[in-house]
Amino acid sequence: xxxxxxxxxxxxxxxxPVILAIGIWFSPIPEGLTADAWHLFAIFVSAILAVIIxxxxxxxxxxxxxxxxxxxxxxxxxxxxxxxxxxxxxLVVVAFLVAQAVVQCGLGRRIxxxxxxxxxxxTLGLGYSIFITDALIAPGFPSNTSRxxxxxxxxxxxxxxSGSVPDDEGRRRLGGFLMFCGMASLSVSSALWLTxxxxxxxxxxxxxxxxxxxxxxxxxxxxxVPALVVIxxxxxxxxxxxPPGVTDTPDAPQAARxxxxxxxxxxxxxxxxxxxxxxxxxxxxLGGAFxxxxxxxxxxxxxxxxxxxxxxxxDIHEQGGTLATFLWxxxxxxxxxxxxxMGFMSYVGERLALLLGDLSWPVAYVVLLLLYVLLHYLxxxxxxxxxxxxxxxxxxxxxxxxxxHLMGFALLFASSYFSTLTPQGGSQNIIFAASGYLTxxxxxxxxxxxxxxxxxxxxxIGTPWILWVGG
Amino acid sequence: xxxxxxxxxxxxxxxxPVILAIGIWFSPIPEGLTADAWHLFAIFVSAILAVIIxxxxxxxxxxxxxxxxxxxxxxxxxxxxxxxxxxxxxLVVVAFLVAQAVVQCGLGRRIxxxxxxxxxxxTLGLGYSIFITDALIAPGFPSNTSRxxxxxxxxxxxxxxSGSVPDDEGRRRLGGFLMFCGMASLSVSSALWLTxxxxxxxxxxxxxxxxxxxxxxxxxxxxxVPALVVIxxxxxxxxxxxPPGVTDTPDAPQAARxxxxxxxxxxxxxxxxxxxxxxxxxxxxLGGAFxxxxxxxxxxxxxxxxxxxxxxxxDIHEQGGTLATFLWxxxxxxxxxxxxxMGFMSYVGERLALLLGDLSWPVAYVVLLLLYVLLHYLxxxxxxxxxxxxxxxxxxxxxxxxxxHLMGFALLFASSYFSTLTPQGGSQNIIFAASGYLTxxxxxxxxxxxxxxxxxxxxxIGTPWILWVGG
Numbered sequence: 001x002x003x004x005x006x007x008x009x010x011x012x013x014x015x016x017p018v019i020l021a022i023g024i025w026f027s028p029i030p031e032g033l034t035a036d037a038w039h040l041f042a043i044f045v046s047a048i049l050a051v052i053i054x055x056x057x058x059x060x061x062x063x064x065x066x067x068x069x070x071x072x073x074x075x076x077x078x079x080x081x082x083x084x085x086x087x088x089x090x091l092v093v094v095a096f097l098v099a100q101a102v103v104q105c106g107l108g109r110r111i112x113x114x115x116x117x118x119x120x121x122x123t124l125g126l127g128y129s130i131f132i133t134d135a136l137i138a139p140g141f142p143s144n145t146s147r148x149x150x151x152x153x154x155x156x157x158x159x160x161x162s163g164s165v166p167d168d169e170g171r172r173r174l175g176g177f178l179m180f181c182g183m184a185s186l187s188v189s190s191a192l193w194l195t196x197x198x199x200x201x202x203x204x205x206x207x208x209x210x211x212x213x214x215x216x217x218x219x220x221x222x223x224x225v226p227a228l229v230v231i232x233x234x235x236x237x238x239x240x241x242x243p244p245g246v247t248d249t250p251d252a253p254q255a256a257r258x259x260x261x262x263x264x265x266x267x268x269x270x271x272x273x274x275x276x277x278x279x280x281x282x283x284x285x286l287g288g289a290f291x292x293x294x295x296x297x298x299x300x301x302x303x304x305x306x307x308x309x310x311x312x313x314x315d316i317h318e319q320g321g322t323l324a325t326f327l328w329x330x331x332x333x334x335x336x337x338x339x340x341x342m343g344f345m346s347y348v349g350e351r352l353a354l355l356l357g358d359l360s361w362p363v364a365y366v367v368l369l370l371l372y373v374l375l376h377y378l379x380x381x382x383x384x385x386x387x388x389x390x391x392x393x394x395x396x397x398x399x400x401x402x403x404x405h406l407m408g409f410a411l412l413f414a415s416s417y418f419s420t421l422t423p424q425g426g427s428q429n430i431i432f433a434a435s436g437y438l439t440x441x442x443x444x445x446x447x448x449x450x451x452x453x454x455x456x457x458x459x460x461i462g463t464p465w466i467l468w469v470g471g
Numbered sequence: 472x473x474x475x476x477x478x479x480x481x482x483x484x485x486x487x488p489v490i491l492a493i494g495i496w497f498s499p500i501p502e503g504l505t506a507d508a509w510h511l512f513a514i515f516v517s518a519i520l521a522v523i524i525x526x527x528x529x530x531x532x533x534x535x536x537x538x539x540x541x542x543x544x545x546x547x548x549x550x551x552x553x554x555x556x557x558x559x560x561x562l563v564v565v566a567f568l569v570a571q572a573v574v575q576c577g578l579g580r581r582i583x584x585x586x587x588x589x590x591x592x593x594t595l596g597l598g599y600s601i602f603i604t605d606a607l608i609a610p611g612f613p614s615n616t617s618r619x620x621x622x623x624x625x626x627x628x629x630x631x632x633s634g635s636v637p638d639d640e641g642r643r644r645l646g647g648f649l650m651f652c653g654m655a656s657l658s659v660s661s662a663l664w665l666t667x668x669x670x671x672x673x674x675x676x677x678x679x680x681x682x683x684x685x686x687x688x689x690x691x692x693x694x695x696v697p698a699l700v701v702i703x704x705x706x707x708x709x710x711x712x713x714p715p716g717v718t719d720t721p722d723a724p725q726a727a728r729x730x731x732x733x734x735x736x737x738x739x740x741x742x743x744x745x746x747x748x749x750x751x752x753x754x755x756x757l758g759g760a761f762x763x764x765x766x767x768x769x770x771x772x773x774x775x776x777x778x779x780x781x782x783x784x785x786d787i788h789e790q791g792g793t794l795a796t797f798l799w800x801x802x803x804x805x806x807x808x809x810x811x812x813m814g815f816m817s818y819v820g821e822r823l824a825l826l827l828g829d830l831s832w833p834v835a836y837v838v839l840l841l842l843y844v845l846l847h848y849l850x851x852x853x854x855x856x857x858x859x860x861x862x863x864x865x866x867x868x869x870x871x872x873x874x875x876h877l878m879g880f881a882l883l884f885a886s887s888y889f890s891t892l893t894p895q896g897g898s899q900n901i902i903f904a905a906s907g908y909l910t911x912x913x914x915x916x917x918x919x920x921x922x923x924x925x926x927x928x929x930x931x932i933g934t935p936w937i938l939w940v941g942g
Contacts, residue, residue, distance in 0.1 A: 014778070056777075057784055063774035070767035077558060077764040084801075085556035087548060093794075293548040296541035303534035306527075307485070313528055316795045323564075323794035324787045330555075331770075 014055045021046035021068075030347075037342035039074045044335050048388050052378050062328035065335060075338055083334030084326075087295040088205045092198040092329060094298040095142030096322040099149075100315055101305045102140065102277065105269035108150035111137055113256040113263075116158070120252035123174060123244045126158055127235035130178065131185040135231055138189035138196035139284075140277045142298075147196075148186055148428035152435075155182050159437065162249050166436035170245065175437035177244035183420050183432045184234055184450050191416035191458075192227040194219040195284055198325075199382040201294070202333065203412045206391045209340065210398060212408040216284050216294075221469055222409050226462035230417075230454055241449060242442070269310045276301050276310075329383060336387040349395030361401035366459065368397050369410050373455055376418040382426050386415050409466050410458065417454035420447045485526045492517035492539075501818075508813035510545045515806050519859050523849050533799035536806060546809055554805030555797075558766040559676045563669040563800060565769040566613030567793040570620075571786055572776045573611065573748065576740035579621035582608055584727040584734075587629070591723035594645060594715045597629055598706035601649065602656040606702060609660040609667035610755070611748045613769075618667075619657055619899035623906075626653050630908065633720050637907035641716065646908035648715035654891050654903045655705055655921050661887035662929075663698040665690040666755055669796075670853040672765070673804065674883045677862045680811065681869060683879040687755050687765075692940055693880050697933035701888070701925055712920060713913070740781045747772050747781075800854060807858040820866035832872035837930065839868050840881050844926055847889040853897050857886050880937050881929065888925035891918045 024042035029035055047065035050056045056064070069075040083089055102108040111133065119129035134151060141147040159175030166172055190197035194204065194216045204214045266274070283297040305311040339345060356364045372393050379385040390411050397407035419426030423433035423443045433443055495513035500506055518536035521527045527535070540546040554560055573579040582604065590600035605622060612618040630646030637643055661668035665675065665687045675685045737745070754768040776782040810816060827835045843864050850856040861882050868878035890897030894904035894914045904914055 059784060059787065060774055060777040063770050064778060067767045067771035067774055070764050071771060077767060078556070081556040081558060081561055081766065083556070084561065085549070085552040085554070087552060090552055090555065293541050295552065296538045296548060299534050300538035300542060303531055303538055306531040307535060313530060313795065316530065316798075317791040319794055320788040320790040323790055323797070324784065326794070326797075327787075 011055070013053060014050075016053060017046040017050035017055055017061075020049060033344065033347055034342060036074050037339070037344045037347075039072065040069060040335065040339055040342060041344055043069050043072075043074065044339055044388075047332070047335070048384065051381075051384060058332075058381060058384065059324045059328045062331040062335075066331035069335060075335075079338055080331070080334055083330035083332075083337070086205070086330065086333055087293065088201040089326070089330050089333055091142060091201050091295045091298055093322055093326045094295065094302050095195070095198065096146060096325065097311070097316060097319060098280075098298060098302050098305065099141050099143050099146030100319070101269075101273045101310050102137075103146065103150050104315065105267065105273045105310055106263065107270045107273050107277075108137060108147075109154060110260065110263060110266075110270065113154070113260050116154075116256040117253050117260065120158075120256060121248070121250055123162075123177065123247050123249055124235060124239050126178060126249055126252060127181045127239060130155060130181045131188070131231050131235055134182075134185040134189045135192060135227075139193040139281055140195075142195045142198060142201070144186045144190045144197040144426070145428045147189075148182065148431055151182050151186070152431045155179060155432075156435065158249075158252065162246060162252070164246070164437070172437055173242065174244040174246045175435070176442065177238065177242050179432045179435050179437045180238060180242065180443075180446050180450075181235060183429050184238065184446075185231075186428050187417045187419045187426070187450070188227055188230045188234065188454065190419070191413040191454075192220070192223050192231075195281075195294075197382070197416055198329075199386045199415050200412065202329075202383060203386050203390055203415055206386065207394060207404075207408040207412065209391065210394050210404055210408065212394075212404050214408070214412070219412075222466055223413060225465045226413070226458045229461055230457050233457075234450065234453065237453060238446065238450070242446060272308050272310050273305065276304050332384065332387050336391070340391050345391045346395055348392050349399055352392070352396040353399035356396065356400045359400065361397075361403075364400035365397060365402045365407060365410070365463075368393050368400075368402075368407070369414060369459065370455070372411060373414050373418045373421070373451060376421045376425055376451075379425070382415055382419050390415060403467070406463065406466050410462065413458055413462065414455070417458065418451055421451045422447060482526070484524060485521075487524060488517040488521035488526055488532075491520060504815065504818055505813060507545050508810070508815045508818075510543065511540060511806065511810055511813060512815055514540050514543075514545065515810055515859075518803070518806070519855065522852075522855060529803075529852060529855065530795045530799045533802040533806075537802035540806060546806075550809055551802070551805055554801035554803075554808070557676070557801065557804060558764065559672040560797070560801050560804055562613060562672050562766045562769055564793055564797045565766065565773050566666075566669065567617060567796065568782070568787060568790060569751075569769060569773050569776065570612050570614050570617030571790070572740075572744045572781050573608075574617065574621050575786065576738065576744045576781060577734060578741045578744050578748075579608060579618075580625060581731065581734060581737075581741065584625070584731050587625075588724045588727040588731065591629075591727060592719070592721055594633075594648065594718050594720055595706060595710050597649060597720060597723060598652040598710060601626060601652045602659070602702045602706055605653075605656040605660045606663060606698075610664040610752055611666075613666045613669060613672070615657045615661045615668040615897070615899045618660075619653065619902055622653050622657070623902045626650060626903075627906065629720075629723065633717060633723070635717070635908070643908055644713065645715040645717045646906070647913065648709060648713050650903045650906050650908045651709060651713065651914075651917050651921075652706060654900050655709065655917075656702075657899050658888045658890045658897070658921070659698055659701045659705065659925065661890070662884040662925075663691070663694050663702075666752075666765075668853070668887055669800075670857045670886050671883065673800075673854060674857050674861055674886055677857065678865060678875075678879040678883065680862065681865050681875055681879065683865075683875050685879070685883070690883075693937055694884060696936045697884070697929045700932055701928050704928075705921065705924065708924060709917065709921070713917060743779050743781050744776065747775050803855065803858050807862070811862050816862045817866055819863050820870055823863070823867040824870035827867065827871045830871065835871035836868060836873045836878060836881070836934075839864050839871075839873075839878070840885060840930065841926070843882060844885050844889045844892070844922060847892045847896055847922075850896070853886055853890050861886060874938070877934065877937050881933065884929055884933065885926070888929065889922055892922045893918060 021042045029038045043065050047061045050061040070080045116129050119125045155178050164171045164175035194200050280301045492513045500509045514536050518532045521532040541548050541551045587600045590596045626649045635642045635646035665671050751772045
């Protein structure tokens with residue numbers, strides 16, 4: 001990240017969160033809060049700030065904050081470590097591992113090729129094929145980063161197959177259009193399915209603390225209308241905002257057909273993966289009715305893929321990044337949850353609610369949602385914002401009179417569709433942003449416009465729909 | 472592992488644990504046990520058997536068993552996942568990550584070279600230098616596998632530096648002697664310090680359930696006399712049992728001195744690592760008095776090493792193997808713990824105690840310890856045997872009248888020193904066994920003799936010492 005010689009110094013930037021933590025810690029404790037709640041806030045907000053200002057990576061920040069909370073006796077070790085056993089956190093971890101199987105066995109690629117074969121005759125059709133492919137495979141990929149790993153090579157192949165290269169300005173735009181379609185699609189498909197991104201189960205577990213129970217089926221029902229409207233219109237909008245130059249790709253369906261032919265029939269591993277994934281999705285859908293643990297279902301799936309050797313042990317041994325995610329997620333999850341349990345979230349909520357007190361609830365709803373989306377400029381991870389802010393914003397909304405299911409679902413969906421706001425707004429963006437097909441300026445401009453469009457659709461169409469079916 | 476074409480079939484071997492699980496599940500539930508306890512036993516014993524007979528790797532077996540326990544409603548999800556938040560399990564995971572820093576920055580190698588410089592004039596002296604180096608660095612390495620990773624390249628360099636190569640029968644033996652010294656040393660140094668191997672904190676947490684409180688200091692005190700006697704005599708015994716051919720290595724101290732000179736003075740990273748490790752060891756020693764969480768101390772150390780960039784994020788990203796360890800360990804830990812909580816361990820203990828009923832407690836003590844050590848022939852991992860058997864054996868011993876601290880410490884130490892019994896008896900053995908300097912026959916022969924020797928020392932000298940200081 002930094003140049004080697006910068007390693008030797010503690011940078012001023014790294015002092016900022018430390019000073020902030022000490023400053024808050026020793027300032028007077030606001031009336032109505034316990035000392036532990038205030039101290040935990042000092043630690044937590046400094047950890048989040050450290051990530052936002054790029055003083056420390058997420059993992060470093062989380063480990064320092066977690067151990068500080070325990071060693072200063074602010075938090076009981078059992079509570080600080082409880083995040084590691086949280087079923088949502090475990091689901092994220094296991095899902096990352098399971099997603100590998102789809103990538104490796106080729107099933108993901110095969111599904112995508114089938115869609116391209118059908119929809120890929122024009123550039124716009126290719127754009128739609130990306131959105132549709134993604135939306136179809138999304139429920140089986142509880143990590144949108146892994147899903148990006150499946151889509152990216154196909155999108156790259158489509159771009160190159162159409163003669164688009166990053167270095168040739170005239171032929172760059174087709175690839176750029178497709179790359180941005182990939183990013184934007186991931187943000188919408190993640191809003192469509194509970195199991196389509198790691199932030200969703202975390203958000204669900206946070207809104208459950210406010211009494212809003214969401215399961216796989218109810219999420220899909222409530223998300224379906226606004227998300228499908230976005231999927232229907234966004235490719236066309238991007239096509240107008242960023243004309244790809246080349247408009248017809250008559251050869252793409254044929255290329256897909258040939259690629260499918262060269263893949264031959266379903267391999268043993270693809271069969272097993274398809275059966276395991278189909279079973280997992282069924283169990284996830286039926287989980288609510290039969291009281292099945294979603295996490296145990298995923299663990300059973302992972303165990304089966306390992307037992308049938310679709311996944312090898314060495315595949316797990318390459319997943320150190322998942323371990324890093326596990327560590328920071330579990331620690332921040334526990335800290336955020338404890339801040340809530342200690343009454344901090346509702347304390348802030350009450351204060352913010354007083355500020356919004358004179359507003360009618362519909363205005364408060366819109367203000368809170370826009371504020372929540374705009375704040376994503378500050379976050380490098382969707383999960384981090386969900387952990388830090390979703391609970392507070394939901395609480396404020398409820399106190400301002402917004403129906404809990406409206407505020408809850410609106411925030412849950414926003415936590416997915418705001419990810420394209422910046423290139424670093426979601427880890428799944430990185431691979432597309434780094435392709436070279438789009439400039440930083442284009443990425444920020446298209447990201448803002450896409451986010452505004454999604455916000456408008458989810459506000460204008462999503463709101464009445466949520467009020468109708470979500471209650 | 473297996474040939475590719477064997478992937479397609481479910482082997483008969485893989486059916487054995489499944490059949491066993493179903494057989495036990497549907498056989499009559501013994502009087503005095505609940506149905507859940509009996510069913511969990513069916514799942515757990517089949518998972519352990521699957522590993523012993525090499526039907527499934529540890530990870531696969533643990534994931535299948537854990538999800539089966541939850542999905543059959545035998546175990547509540549919260550209890551099944553509790554192992555992930557267990558401080559001992561987390562300590563193992565964090566320790567694996569922290570140990571990397573010592574390897575990477577060169578501090579481990581530097582310490583070893585200093586010892587060789589002092590003790591390395593003869594082959595026997597080199598053997599002793601391995602034992603002493605290992606014993607000195609062991610408390611900072613809660614993973615003996617990582618410690619093996621530090622020792623191995625040095626031992627290899629020493630062997631090659633002395634002209635020993637695997638292919639030349641006459642010159643093979645010097646290297647073989649040193650390699651086995653490495654393996655044997657790891658088994659004894661692990662018995663000397665609580666934080667020297669991952670199985671120790673697990674064992675400590677198991678004996679705590681029987682009321683035996685062990686901390687860093689009390690472990691060291693009780694282990695010191697028998698472990699130091701072994702360290703004093705074992706190199707000499709191995710030297711007689713496996714004469715290395717070459718006896719004098721007058722150049723080794725000089726080579727070490729030169730290597731140290733070429734390393735220069737302590738680098739920035741070595742300084743930071745030394746300070747962080749020194750602080751961690753101090754905090755671990757003082758932890759009991761100040762009620763510090765050992766795990767939080769380790770997390771703070773890891774956070775500091777990341778914040779100072781002694782460890783980079785990409786170092787964590789290479790630690791997928793640690794994630795695999797985390798997963799199987801947490802699941803098996805929870806299953807084993809629940810089996811205990813459901814009364815299964817004490818049920819078996821009572822039955823075994825009846826069988827041993829007529830024996831005086833000293834005889835029961837010796838019989839149980841020998842049985843525990845011999846059973847390690849069946850286990851591919853120290854931790855797995857600790858999880859499966861330590862609790863039961865301690866319970867039986869206590870019911871037969873053996874003082875709890877005697878039985879507890881004896882089993883805890885045995886769980887380390889029995890690791891050389893087979894080449895696969897501990898993961899730290901693998902790298903030495905695979906060096907090519909020793910035949911399989913030699914490994915088994917030396918392993919048995921070393922284990923017998925350790926058992927005799929810990930029985931003959933350890934027993935009175937434990938009774939004197941450990942009460």
